[in-house]
Every structure is written in C-alpha cells, then in structure tokens.
Amino acid sequence: MQLPREARQVLLELELVSAGPVQSMDAEGGRSTDRPARPSGPSAQHDAVPHLYWRRLMMQEPHRLQEHIQGAQEALERLLKAPEPVEAVPEPREDMEGRALREGEGFPVHMVLLNFPDLTRRQLIALRVSDGRSVETGYRVKEHADDPQERLERALVMRTQGMSYRQVQMLTGVPRQTVCDAEKKRAA
DSSP states (O other), rough: OOOOOOHHHHHHHHHHHHHHHOOOOOOOOOBBBOOOOOOSSSSSSOOOSSSHHHHHHHOOOOGGHHHHHHHHHHHHHHHOOOOOOOOOOOOOOOHHHHHHHHTTTOOOHHHHHHHHHSSOOHHHHHHHHTTBOTTTTBBOOOOOOOOOOHHHHHHHHHHHTTOOOOHHHHHHOOHHHHHHHHHHHOOO
C-alpha cells in the first residue's frame, strides 16, 4: 500500500526533525537558520523513532489514516515547538560570597573575580579578611603566629624529607642560610 502524499510529507518531516541535532553550515561557517537546534530523543508518548511509529500505524490501520496523519502532524509540531526560555534565578548574595571563598581558595584575587563578576576587588578582599583568610591566596590563616623555633624545626624536618633549601624557604619563610646553619649545628 502506498501512502498518500500528505502522509508521506509529514512522515518525511518527522524523520528529518527527530533524527537528532545536525550541523547546517552556511557560507560563513555558521548555522544557516535562525531557529534554535531542536532537542533529540524519543517522545514521551511514542516509540523511540516517531516517524516509524506513525508509519507503522498508517500501514496497519488504513481506515484511520486521517487520524494518524493528524497525530503525526501534532507530534511534528511538538518537536518543532521551541522550548520555553528558562528564567535564571539569581543566586543569593550570601551564597555567592560563600562560594567565592570556597572556590577561590588558592587563587589570587584577580583570578577569582573572573568567575564572580558581581564581586569587586575590594569586596572580595574584605570577605577574605573578615573570614580570617589570606588576601593573596584565600587560604585560612592560623590564629596565632608561629614560633620562629617551631618554623625552624619544621624546616629541618622538610630538609630531611628531601626538600631543597629553596622549597623549604618558600613553605616556611625561614631563610635558606638559617636552615643551612641549623643543619651544620645539628651535624656537629
């Protein structure tokens, strides 16, 4: 049985639309249509491939052909219907500030501000200071200052673990020469 032209047309359009996203390029290399890409995937009410579903119904029940054509046209309209725009819900200020502190840990201020355009440099610095964090890195600062002797002991332990003088100085703030002199005293 050959289907009428109207049925073949709606089945062809359904097949083209339900095949999934395709890239159509114009001469400039962009999309040639101004319509948004259609979502792919099965319809909630039909088989995974809508045009095959409607074709099967049209072939099995020719006495209900007009009903099936109408159903296929409705399925096509549902696929072509542009999705409703989703409204962006603004993030509460407190949540955004907390996220900036958490996600910005270990990064300088200018890098964090790239991901949080609603914050100014001054606001981020004030947030870090009020939360007891380093302004430069965003890491939490110890409540009390380290004892110089404790830092030297930590530096000596790092040296025994194989770290260079330069690495130890960067991590502890103890000058290289001081660490070297302390090692010599221990060895003597």
